[in-house]
Amino acid sequence: MxxxxxxxxxxxxxxxxxxxxxxxxxxxxxxxxxxxxxxxxxxxxxxxxxxxxxxxxxxxxxxxxxxxxxxxxxxxxxxxxxxxxxxxxxxxxYTMYNLHPVGKYLIQICTTSPCMLGGIGSDVIVNTFRAHLGIDFEQTTPDGLFTMKDVECLGACVNAPVIQINDDYYEDLSPERVIDIIEALRSGQKPKTGSQTGRMGSCPVTGPTTLKDMVQNG
Ligand code: FES
CATH class of the missing domain: 1.10.10 (Arc Repressor Mutant, subunit A)
Structure with a gap:
């Protein structure tokens, strides 16, 4: 609520x-x-x-x-x-409606169990945002650029940890990629969306195990 x-x-x-x-x-x-x-x-x-x-x-x-x-x-x-x-x-x-002004980039960080346990874990991601932006959940940076909020499952658990910034998803996150994403947005660039490790969709981290021909041939 x-x-x-x-x-x-x-x-x-x-x-x-x-x-x-x-x-x-x-x-x-x-x-x-x-x-x-x-x-x-x-x-x-x-x-x-x-x-x-x-x-x-x-x-x-x-x-x-x-x-x-x-x-x-x-x-x-x-x-x-x-x-x-x-x-x-x-x-x-519904949490999709913001009832008060938010920053230009609304960062929604999934902290539900699979993202908390998957990959490096959402706690590390949350703390990276906290340290790099100097704000906590439900706060906005003084320049009005970033608002941070915690949300429940974003529906991309296989690629945990996952965040959503405005309409885009960023998956398989690491602290380094979080900082790169923040700095890209700050300088007006569009960071790479989706998996940050380069895997296609949600295929296994070791590469596709089925339909390999189709993947290789695009
Ligand atoms: S638990 Fe994070 S996307 Fe589902």
Missing amino acids: KTAQLHHEYQPEKFSFTPQNMEKIHAIFAKYPAGRHKSTVMPLLHLAQVQVAERGPYGPYEEGGGWVPRAAMDEVARIVGVPPIKVYEVATF
Whole structure:
């Protein structure tokens, strides 16, 4: 259960979707049968979060990531035609919705058992982030670049330890790769995503054991 922070000091008074996103909303609505549009609350909240990531408001940061202001929840409720509380309930339940400003890069570190035990272990990864960024979970670096948070299983346990930064996964992590990733992002580069040891997908670390011909021939 997340802590609701709907009255955070950085809440904007108003929120409206861009014309481009209103077009997307019409397309989302078209996917649902008549009378079932309440189900669009989740994709619309996600769209609001993406819009904030692209255009702000970023709260206290010059540049920031996506979050869902309360005014956006109210706007979603208005568009969908449900009481605002129905949207608040969804937004405060799912951890994919950020309820307060976050950094430009939202680092989600999996600390569930397989990632805690797999590879070098998530504890080492967490401590590397702590030491290199000088922040802990639920904190943001003063320059607004990085927010760190711990999450449950990201669904890529075979390549543990795993993190997600914005929409990208980084797997088979080591402390060295964590620092490389941070520094690449800091300098505006795009780090290599996926397995950091170069294995393809989630094949065995010693190489494929089946369908070898297909792998070798691409
Ligand atoms: S336990 Fe970390 S990805 Fe599943």
